[in-house]
Amino acid sequence: xxxxxxxxxxxxxxxxxxxxxxxxxxxxxxxxxxxxxxxxxxxxxxxxxxxxxxxxxxxxxxxxxxxxxxxxxxxxxxxxxxxxxxxxxxxxxxxxxxxxxxxxxxxxxxxxxxxxxxxxxxxxxxxxxxxxxxxxxxxxxxxxxxxxxxxxxxxxxxxxxxxxxxxxxxxxxxxxxxxxxxxxxxxxxxxxxxxxxxxxxxxxxxxxxxxxxxxxxxxxxxxxxxxxxxxxxxxxxxxxxxxxxxxxxxxxxxxxxxxxxxxxxxxxxxxxxxxxxxxxxxxxxxxxxxxxxxxxxxxxxxxxxxxx
Amino acid sequence: xxxxxxxxxxxxxxxxxxxxxxxxxxxxxxxxxxxxxxxxxxxxxxxxxxxxxxxxxxxxxxxxxxxxxxxxxxxxxxxxxxxxxxxxxxxxxxxxxxxxxxxxxxxxxxxxxxxxxxxxxxxxxxxxxxxxxxxxxxxxxxxxxxxxxxxxxxxxxxxxxxxxxxxxxxxxxxxxxxxxxxxxxxxxxxxxxxxxxxxxxxxxxxxxxxxxxxxxxxxxxxxxxxxxxxxxxxxxxxxxxxxxxxxxxxxxxxxxxxxxxxxxxxxxxxxxxxxxxxxxxxxxxxxxxxxxxxxxxxxxxxxxxxxxxxxxxxxxxxxxxxxxxxxxxxxxxxxxxxxxxxxxxxxxxxxxxxxxxxxxxxxxxxxxxxxxxxxxxxxxxxxxxxxxxxxxxxxxxxxxxxxxxxxxxxxxxxxxxxxxxxxxxxxxxxxxxxxxxxxxxxxxxxxxxxxxxxxxxxxxxxxxxxxxxxxxxxxxxxxxxxxxxxx
Numbered sequence: 001x002x003x004x005x006x007x008x009x010x011x012x013x014x015x016x017x018x019x020x021x022x023x024x025x026x027x028x029x030x031x032x033x034x035x036x037x038x039x040x041x042x043x044x045x046x047x048x049x050x051x052x053x054x055x056x057x058x059x060x061x062x063x064x065x066x067x068x069x070x071x072x073x074x075x076x077x078x079x080x081x082x083x084x085x086x087x088x089x090x091x092x093x094x095x096x097x098x099x100x101x102x103x104x105x106x107x108x109x110x111x112x113x114x115x116x117x118x119x120x121x122x123x124x125x126x127x128x129x130x131x132x133x134x135x136x137x138x139x140x141x142x143x144x145x146x147x148x149x150x151x152x153x154x155x156x157x158x159x160x161x162x163x164x165x166x167x168x169x170x171x172x173x174x175x176x177x178x179x180x181x182x183x184x185x186x187x188x189x190x191x192x193x194x195x196x197x198x199x200x201x202x203x204x205x206x207x208x209x210x211x212x213x214x215x216x217x218x219x220x221x222x223x224x225x226x227x228x229x230x231x232x233x234x235x236x237x238x239x240x241x242x243x244x245x246x247x248x249x250x251x252x253x254x255x256x257x258x259x260x261x262x263x264x265x266x267x268x269x270x271x272x273x274x275x276x277x278x279x280x281x282x283x284x285x286x287x288x289x290x291x292x293x294x295x296x297x298x299x300x301x302x303x304x305x306x307x308x
Numbered sequence: 309x310x311x312x313x314x315x316x317x318x319x320x321x322x323x324x325x326x327x328x329x330x331x332x333x334x335x336x337x338x339x340x341x342x343x344x345x346x347x348x349x350x351x352x353x354x355x356x357x358x359x360x361x362x363x364x365x366x367x368x369x370x371x372x373x374x375x376x377x378x379x380x381x382x383x384x385x386x387x388x389x390x391x392x393x394x395x396x397x398x399x400x401x402x403x404x405x406x407x408x409x410x411x412x413x414x415x416x417x418x419x420x421x422x423x424x425x426x427x428x429x430x431x432x433x434x435x436x437x438x439x440x441x442x443x444x445x446x447x448x449x450x451x452x453x454x455x456x457x458x459x460x461x462x463x464x465x466x467x468x469x470x471x472x473x474x475x476x477x478x479x480x481x482x483x484x485x486x487x488x489x490x491x492x493x494x495x496x497x498x499x500x501x502x503x504x505x506x507x508x509x510x511x512x513x514x515x516x517x518x519x520x521x522x523x524x525x526x527x528x529x530x531x532x533x534x535x536x537x538x539x540x541x542x543x544x545x546x547x548x549x550x551x552x553x554x555x556x557x558x559x560x561x562x563x564x565x566x567x568x569x570x571x572x573x574x575x576x577x578x579x580x581x582x583x584x585x586x587x588x589x590x591x592x593x594x595x596x597x598x599x600x601x602x603x604x605x606x607x608x609x610x611x612x613x614x615x616x617x618x619x620x621x622x623x624x625x626x627x628x629x630x631x632x633x634x635x636x637x638x639x640x641x642x643x644x645x646x647x648x649x650x651x652x653x654x655x656x657x658x659x660x661x662x663x664x665x666x667x668x669x670x671x672x673x674x675x676x677x678x679x680x681x682x683x684x685x686x687x688x689x690x691x692x693x694x695x696x697x698x699x700x701x702x703x704x705x706x707x708x709x710x711x712x713x714x715x716x717x718x719x720x721x722x723x724x725x726x727x728x729x730x731x732x733x734x735x736x737x738x739x740x741x742x743x744x745x746x747x748x749x750x751x752x753x754x755x756x757x758x759x760x761x762x763x764x765x766x767x768x769x770x771x772x773x774x775x776x777x778x779x780x781x782x783x784x785x786x787x788x789x790x791x792x793x794x795x
Contacts, residue, residue: 051602053776070311070605078602084594088322100314101603145599 003062004029004153004184005050010059012045012208019045021208022059027186027201032179034199035188036295042208043188044081047157050186051078064153074103077151081158081188083142087131091122091141094130098145109148116144120170136167143171147178154178156187160194172198192291204295211298216291223289223297227259227267230283239273240265254282311604315612316619323583323620332579333624337631344635354442356485357477358508359449359470361456361463367490368447370515371508375445378511380413383422383440394435399425409542445485445508446477460489460497471501488512566740568632569663570710572625573670573733578699580621580671581678584613585691588682597775606772614675621671662749663737669756670733673763674702680767683774684787706734713738726752729759766791 005027012020020042027033037043048054049061052068061068064075085094092113099109117126120140130138139162146154156175160168175185175198189195195202202219204212212219224242229235232253236244240262248256261267267286274281323329362368387399399416408416419425422440431438450456454466467487474481486505489497496516498509518539525535591597600609677698685691705725712719725735726744732752736744770790 048598048776053598053601070603070608073603076602078599080595080598080602082595082598084591084596086318086322086596087590087594088325089318097314097318098599098603101311101600142599 002029002065003027004031004064005033005186006060006062007046007050008060008062010046010049010056010061012042012049012054013057019208020049020056023205023208023210024059025203025210025213027184029184030179030182031200032175032185032198033187034195034202035186035205036190036192036195036202037188037205038190038299040207041190041205043205044157045208046205047078047155047186047188050155051076072153073101074149075152076102077146077149077154077183079143079146079154079156079159081161083139083162085130085138085142085145088129090127090129091117091133092126094141095144095148099148102149104149112148112150113144116147117141120144135162136164139163139167143174147174150181150183151178152183154183154185156185158189159187160189160191168194192295196291202291204298206299212295219291219294220289223294224263225261225265225267226287226289227261227270228283228285228287229257229259229281230254231257231279231281233279235259235279238270238279240270250282256283258287312608312612312615315600315604315609316616319587319613319616320619323587323617324623328583329620329624333627336628337635340631340635355444355446355477355479355482356505357446357448357475357482358486358488358505359451359454359467359475359484360447360488360490361450361454362488362490363456363492364490366519367488367496367512367516370519371488371512372447374511374515375508376417377410377413379441379443380417380421381408384408384413384416386441387422387425387438390431390438391429394431396429396431396435399429410540443479446479446482448475448477448484450487451475456489460491463487463489464497464499467499471499486512490516566663566737567710567713569667570706570734570737572628573667573737574703574706576621576625576628577671577674578703579624580617581674583620584617584675585678585682585685585695586688587613587617588679589685589688589691592683592686592775601775606775607768609775610679610768610771613679614672617675618671621675659740662740665753666733666737666756669760670737672760673730673733676763676767680770680774683771702730705731709735710738727755729756732756732759769793 003026007026008024010020010023011018023042023046035043035046045054049056050063050068052070052072063072066072086097089097092110095113095117096106096109099113100106104112114126117123120143122137122140122144125133125137130141133141143159146156154175159171159175163171172194175187179185185198187194187198196216199216201215202212203210204219212222228247230250232255234244235241235257242260242262242265244260245258246255247258250256261270271284273279274284360368360371384399390396391398399422416425422438426438451467451470454470455462464487467484470484471487473484475484483501483503485501485503486508487499491497496512498505498512500509522532522535522539525538526532530538591600604612681691681694681698684694709721709725709731712721722735722739725731726739726748728735733756736749736752769792770787773790773793
């Protein structure tokens with residue numbers, strides 16, 4: 001599989017502050033790639049370097065097989081974190097303008113803009129100046145400016161911030177559609193639920209450093225496996241158990257235990273051991289850790305500041 | 309379409325759609341109209357009335373004759389200027405001269421005055437018609453209710469109300485400027501309305517003095533004929549003056565267009581600079597620059613803005629110049645008289661390209677400064693930190709220089725300022741009417757071009773580096789550091 005984006009040892013400093021420090025990762029073509037990290041992690045700086053808005057102090061970046069430059073704009077769609085539009089321009093003019101800046105011919109840009117505006121439910125606002133639109137509608141227009149060139153690489157910087165749940169759902173669907181159409185989608189977020197629902201692969205950034213890169217399963221594997229056991233006997237003595245904690249009293253001597261396994265220990269092995277040794281169980285449930293849990297664990301502190 | 313032109317077109321279209329642009333466009337024509345209307349409305353009446361109670365009658369006759377001669381002398385001068393302007397033969401050939409004496413003026417009157425003279429001059433059909441100047445003083449009879457035979461006190465008391473208002477004359481109602489009471493053998497008493505009668509008072513005094521001298525000469529044994537000859541003698545003056553609009557006045561007249569262009573350059577650059585500043589601050593505060601910069605290079609954005617708002621400035625300029633020309637050519641009189649010779653300054657084939665060069669450079673210098681200030685500021689309040697000193701540093705010396713050029717075209721100030729690149733376009737525009745040596749024009753032009761190029765590079769660096777910066781505005785130290793930092 002070819003790579004849509006490659007960062008290799010990228011460093012970016014602002015004076016004495018190092019915003020991105022030796023960052024390396026690869027985004028395979030056609031994937032939805034979650035770019036995760038808290039505020040000040042270096043996500044926006046990295047995105048700006050991918051787009052050639054900023055130049056790295058060291059390292060190499062390759063976007064769609066080429067060095068970052070405006071020549072790539074024809075194949076890139078970008079939704080910045082800080083959003084704004086020309087207040088006096090109409091919806092149609094705005095989308096056409098960005099289409100043309102990306103190299104589309106006037107007729108082509110207009111045709112695509114009209115179709116996108118309709119698809120995003122803004123048809124009746126086509127010739128209305130943006131200053132008369134609500135914030136949610138303006139954000140849709142901005143999304144249209146990112147999509148108007150049917151990009152091969154869609155870069156969305158905190159795309160869900162400021163959107164209500166309905167529009168977040170619409171945006172998630174648009175991201176999936178773009179991926180289905182063959183686009184590579186890179187989105188930065190600090191809300192894990194979006195990443196959990198969308199991302200094929202993830203990258204976690206903290207203070208400019210890469211903390212993790214891989215699939216969601218690989219991320220979850222970083223946490224020791226946990227089980228929810230319902231038994232009358234304390235399971236602490238079973239082999240491969242790291243710790244136990246009672247979380248609920250079920251009556252008649254039954255209790256529910258939150259069990260953390262030792263690293264490398266598999267849940268199936270424990271179940272087999274219980275069955276073979278007559279350890280009576282009423283419940284055996286694998287507790288799948290959320291990405292939030294994983295990243296709290298990896299970061300050593302909370303990450304999410306905003307609920308989806 | 310090139311991305312620079314796309315940015316330029318967007319900025320141009322956005323600005324011309326605003327109400328502020330339309331107001332700016334109409335500003336000069338409306339102001340011009342208002343000034344003309346106000347000037348016409350507030351101008352003091354050109355003809356005023358006077359009354360004279362002269363028991364003897366000799367003073368009144370002498371004053372009337374003097375006023376008539378002085379007026380016809382002025383008519384003769386205006387006619388001479390008219391002839392020069394339309395390349396016609398001078399009235400009465402050259403026998404009247406610039407400073408016609410009383411005999412010449414009397415001859416002019418006797419020949420039929422302006423009317424007859426014009427017939428001999430044969431003005432072409434496209435020439436404007438000659439309008440003689442308005443009569444400055446017209447004598448009206450003493451009102452019936454004002455006693456002329458009860459002494460000056462009664463006359464003064466009765467005439468006072470008339471001096472406070474207008475009085476009927478053959479020219480219509482006019483202010484009564486002066487009332488004169490000449491007692492036989494006594495001093496002349498005058499009452500004025502305090503505004504319009506100074507020249508008339510001088511004339512009355514001169515004529516009364518002449519009468520007293522004549523009386524004195526006669527009393528000392530000089531015959532009346534000899535006394536009159538002595539009093540009537542005038543030293544001959546042969547004045548050689550350039551035609552109207554020529555000579556030193558030609559320097560001023562030929563400088564009108566360039567000086568007007570200095571003002572226009574200043575105004576249009578400051579206006580478009582302000583728009584540019586506002587636009588960049590809006591883009592920064594609206595947080596849309598990042599999306600734009602993903603598609604266009606900062607350099608392209610900068611050039612696009614310079615071109616787009618330059619086109620706005622040019623549109624404003626063309627509209628203003630068009631309105632001014634339309635107004636001037638549709639009018640007759642002083643403005644039109646001066647405008648034609650002043651436009652002659654543009655007759656040189658090199659003049660228009662040179663004007664365009666200075667205009668272009670002047671615009672770039674100011675626009676680039678404003679663009680950079682916009683890129684450094686999060687709000688207009690932030691921008692004021694830079695804007696005030698920069699605007700004052702440009703505006704004050706330029707205004708001083710324009711003033712110096714008007715009052716003294718040979719002033720050293722424009723010459724010195726021609727060599728300071730930031731002022732070169734203004735100084736050279738101001739000097740063009742008076743002629744500038746070719747070597748100086750070439751040298752200052754090269755210096756200016758180099759300065760503009762350097763400014764684009766250095767301020768371009770600040771613009772690019774500051775576009776997406778946040779937080780406190782850059783201090784002067786940081787500003788210099790950004791300028792010197794290579795990309």
